[in-house]
Each structure stands twice: as C-alpha cells, then as structure tokens.
Amino acid sequence: MLTIDDIHVAVNGKEIIKxxxxxxxxxxxxxxxxxxxxxxxxLSYFLAGREGYELTAGRVLFRGEDVAGLSPDQRxxxxxxLAMQYPVEIPGVATMTFLRTALNAQRRARxxxxxxxxxxxxxxxxxxxxxxxxxxxxxxxxxAGFSGGEKKRxxxxxxxxxxxxxxxxxxxxxGLDIDALKLVADGVNRMKSPERSLLVITHYQRLLSHIVPDxxxxxxxxxxxxSGGKELALELExxxxxxxxxxxx
Amino acid sequence: xxxxxxxxxxxxxxxxxTGTKMIHLGRNxxxxxxxxxxxxxQSQSTYxxxxxxxxxxxxxxxxxxxxxxxxxxxxxxxxxxxxxxxxPTARVEHEATTSRISDDQLFYCLARGxxxxxxxxLIVNGFCRDVLQQLPMEFAVEAQKLVxxxxxxxxx
Ligand SMILES: Nc1ncnc2c1ncn2[C@@H]1O[C@H](COP(=O)(O)OP(=O)(O)OP(=O)(O)O)[C@@H](O)[C@H]1O
Ligand SMILES: [Mg+2]
Numbered sequence: 260m261l262t263i264d265d266i267h268v269a270v271n272g273k274e275i276i277k278x279x280x281x282x283x284x285x286x287x288x289x290x291x292x293x294x295x296x297x298x299x300x301x302l303s304y305f306l307a308g309r310e311g312y313e314l315t316a317g318r319v320l321f322r323g324e325d326v327a328g329l330s331p332d333q334r335x336x337x338x339x340x341l342a343m344q345y346p347v348e349i350p351g352v353a354t355m356t357f358l359r360t361a362l363n364a365q366r367r368a369r370x371x372x373x374x375x376x377x378x379x380x381x382x383x384x385x386x387x388x389x390x391x392x393x394x395x396x397x398x399x400x401x402x403a404g405f406s407g408g409e410k411k412r413x414x415x416x417x418x419x420x421x422x423x424x425x426x427x428x429x430x431x432x433x434g435l436d437i438d439a440l441k442l443v444a445d446g447v448n449r450m451k452s453p454e455r456s457l458l459v460i461t462h463y464q465r466l467l468s469h470i471v472p473d474x475x476x477x478x479x480x481x482x483x484x485x486s487g488g489k490e491l492a493l494e495l496e497x498x499x500x501x502x503x504x505x506x507x508x
Numbered sequence: 509x510x511x512x513x514x515x516x517x518x519x520x521x522x523x524x525x526t527g528t529k530m531i532h533l534g535r536n537x538x539x540x541x542x543x544x545x546x547x548x549x550q551s552q553s554t555y556x557x558x559x560x561x562x563x564x565x566x567x568x569x570x571x572x573x574x575x576x577x578x579x580x581x582x583x584x585x586x587x588x589x590x591x592x593x594x595x596p597t598a599r600v601e602h603e604a605t606t607s608r609i610s611d612d613q614l615f616y617c618l619a620r621g622x623x624x625x626x627x628x629x630l631i632v633n634g635f636c637r638d639v640l641q642q643l644p645m646e647f648a649v650e651a652q653k654l655v656x657x658x659x660x661x662x663x664x
Contacts, residue, residue, distance in 0.1 A: 307619050310611070335621035347616040351634030357620075360630055365621035400634065417620060 266317035277481035286453040293478035307341040336368035338424035342414035349401040407434030432466040444469030464496040510539035517658040518551035527556035532568035541572040547583035548662035561598040578608040629656040
C-alpha cells in the first residue's frame with residue numbers, strides 16, 4: 260500500500276526526518292509513537308504533500324506510484340487521507356458546504372459523478388449520526404468555535420465520508436473525552452478492511468487498546484528507533500521513551 | 509433604515525477605489541454599511557466611505573463594517589473612513605478588519621481534495637457570507653460563481 264524508503268525531509272532548510280523506512284501493507288494498522296518534536300506531524304504533513312516539506316533523499320510509493328509529483332488534492336483523489344492534529348477554522352463556510360465541496364471535488368478528480376444535494380445530505384447524516392455529530396454542528400462554519408473534541412470528531416467524519424484507502428490519524432485521540440474516544444475508535448474500526456491501511460500517531464496506549472495496531476514504531480529524532488508488536492505500546496507506557504531510546508542507541 | 513452592502517474584488521494588477529456615501533438628513537435615521545473587499549494577485553484596493561450627518565438628524569446612527577481579505581502576499585487593502593457629523597447626538601461606528609488566507613487554511617482544503625483555485629473561491633465566498641446572505645437565493649448562486657471567475661489565476 261505505502262512504501263516509505265529511507266526518506267529525509269527538510270522544513271525551512273532544516274532536516275527533520277532523517278532516514279525513515281516503513282512499509283505498510285493493505286489491511287495493516289501501524290502506530291507511531293514518540294516524544295514531542297520527534298517529527299510525527301512532519302511525517303504526516305509530508306505524506307499529505309504539504310508545500311514546504313521538502314524530500315531531500317529517498318522516495319514514497321503509494322500503491323506503486325511515486326507520490327513526489329502529486330499535489331495534496333491529487334493524493335486525496337487517489338485514496339490518501341490525513342486527520343490533522345490541529346484542524347483549521349474557515350470562517351463563513353458552513354461545514355456541510357465544505358464537506359460537499361470536498362467530496363465532489365474528489366469524485367470529479369476520479370471521473371465519478373458528483374452527488375446531488377439530497378443524496379449527499381443523506382450520506383453525511385448517516386455518518387454524522389454514528390459519530391454523534393448534530394445537524395446544528397454541520398450548519399456552523401467549519402471548525403469555528405468547535406471544541407477540541409468536536410474538531411477531532413469532524414476529522415473522523417471526513418475520513419468515514421471520503422472512505423480513503425490509507426489514512427493517517429495525527430493525535431486524533433488528544434482532546435477527546437472517554438465517550439468520544441469510544442465513538443471515534445468505533446468509527447475507525449468500522450472502516451478497517453483488508454484493502455485499507457492506517458497509520459495512527461498517538462501518545463497514549465489508551466487509543467491503541469481500541470484501535471489495535473499490527474505494528475508499533477517509536478519515532479525519535481526523525482528516525483524509527485524501535486519497532487514491535489502491540490505490546491511495545493504497553494512497554495512504552497510503563498517505562499517511558501527515554502529507556503527505549505537509550506536502549507536502541 | 510439605509511443599507512448598503514458591497515463586495516469588491518481586485519486581481520492581477522488592478523487598482524480599485526470603491527466606496528459609498530451615506531447621508532443622514534432626518535431625525536432618528538439609521539444606516540448600515542457592510543463592505544467586503546478582496547484583493548488578490550498584485551492588486552490594491554481601497555475602500556472610501558463617507559458617512560455624513562446633517563444638523564437636523566438628531567439621534568442618527570450608522571454602523572459600518574469594512575472587512576478586507578488578502579489572497580497571497582503581494583496585494584494590499586486600504587480603508588479610509590470619512591465621517592462628517594454636524595449633530596452631537598449622532599452615533600457613527602466604523603469597524604475594519606484585515607485578514608489573509610493562511611497557508612494552513614489553503615492546505616486544509618487541499619488535503620481534503622479541493623484544488624487550490626476552488627479552495628480560494630470557497631474561502632472567499634465564506635468571507636462574503638454576511639453580504640451574500642442578503643441576496644435572494646438565485647442571485648447568491650450567481651454571485652458566488654462570479655466570485656470564482658473574478659479570482660481566476662489568483663493562485664500559482
Ligand atoms: N515550519 C517549521 N520550521 C522549522 N522547524 C519546524 C517546522 N515545523 C516543525 N519544525 C520542527 O520539527 C520538529 C518536529 O516537529 P513535529 O511537529 O513533527 O513534532 P511531533 O512529533 O508531531 O510533536 P508533538 O508530539 O508535539 O505533536 C520540531 O522540533 C519542530 O520545532
Ligand atoms: Mg504532532
């Protein structure tokens with residue numbers, strides 16, 4: 260699904276990712292954990308194709324295709340998605356309008372027919388209900404005045420609505436209360452399928468007891484310093500990063 | 509109640525000087541101006557608004573909201589309010605804001621599959637919402653399309 264081959268990524272001329280290799284096969288869930296500032300969000304922005312995140316060495320293949328020349332919107336149309344750590348507000352643009360514009364732009368890019376207003380409404384309401392997102396929230400401007408947890412729920416709504424093949428969740432669990440965490444995890448788990456893969460970035464084992472990863476990686480200083488199974492997350496929680504990073508050094 | 513709503517868009521190398529005059533002649537007259545200005549490319553736009561209150565206009569009230577949105581880093585927006593009050597009981601308020609479409613907003617749209625030009629149109633239409641809302645549905649739809657056309661070529 261996704262092959263990350265010894266990449267180096269610089270932001271503003273500063274190297275942040277320093278030789279990272281990771282292969283994600285269809286159906287797999289990978290978790291990435293790591294201290295603040297280790298480069299987790301940088302990796303997620305880079306994979307999404309954000310301007311200014313410069314690949315200085317290595318390459319990334321998505322379903323066999325080198326993504327280097329693809330703009331963020333082209334990546335989305337091919338089935339990539341990033342749920343952001345800090346979702347952005349867009350004043351005056353109703354959430355519903357935003358979602359419809361986005362979904363239809365993706366469909367257009369894939370040569371599919373756009374959804375008309377009523378089929379879209381039906382679809383979005385179905386997904387919103389599963390995440391306990393009200394119509395009232397969908398009428399409000401995108402993320403404007405949304406609570407931290409509401410913003411994260413809306414990221415997951417977009418994920419389930421767009422049904423990507425590969426999704427990165429960047430700290431989707433931070434800011435969620437216990438019930439919301441359960442809703443979000445259930446939403447993510449419903450999406451899981453043998454064709455879909457996930458990269459879950461988190462600081463907490465709690466999320467990983469709901470969304471169970473096949474592989475856990477520890478990112479430190481722009482590199483993966485250790486990989487293991489789901490038990491690695493438990494070990495991290497019990498003993499902290501320092502211990503693992505020192506042992507790996 | 510006098511009302512004036514406007515949207516002015518400049519693009520490329522345009523220089524625009526737009527504005528309105530609101531003249532209060534009678535007692536307890538009220539007026540509201542909402543002016544939205546969007547500057548893209550290397551354009552410069554200026555809003556000039558005159559609010560004039562004549563001596564007999566006791567208790568006259570005006571509220572002016574003037575918002576500018578910059579698309580890109582090479583454009584500018586200027587607001588010049590002219591207030592002539594010849595009646596001490598008049599209340600004239602002028603509020604002005606200037607904001608820029610941020611890289612974060614643009615990236616967020618792109619990361620949801622919306623191409624750059626469509627993203628700018630969407631954000632600009634959101635910015636104009638208070639004004640577009642005043643129009644009947646059919647006109648609002650046309651006006652939104654016009655916003656898109658006026659901004660063509662504004663993102664590289
Ligand atoms: N635009 C930028 N210019 C310069 N340095 C940057 C920029 N963006 C990120 N960095 C730096 O890159 C490093 C990695 O940041 P990143 O946001 O990827 O960390 P993170 O692992 O997601 O941390 P957190 O757990 O706090 O979310 C940090 O040292 C940060 O200061
Ligand atoms: Mg981060």
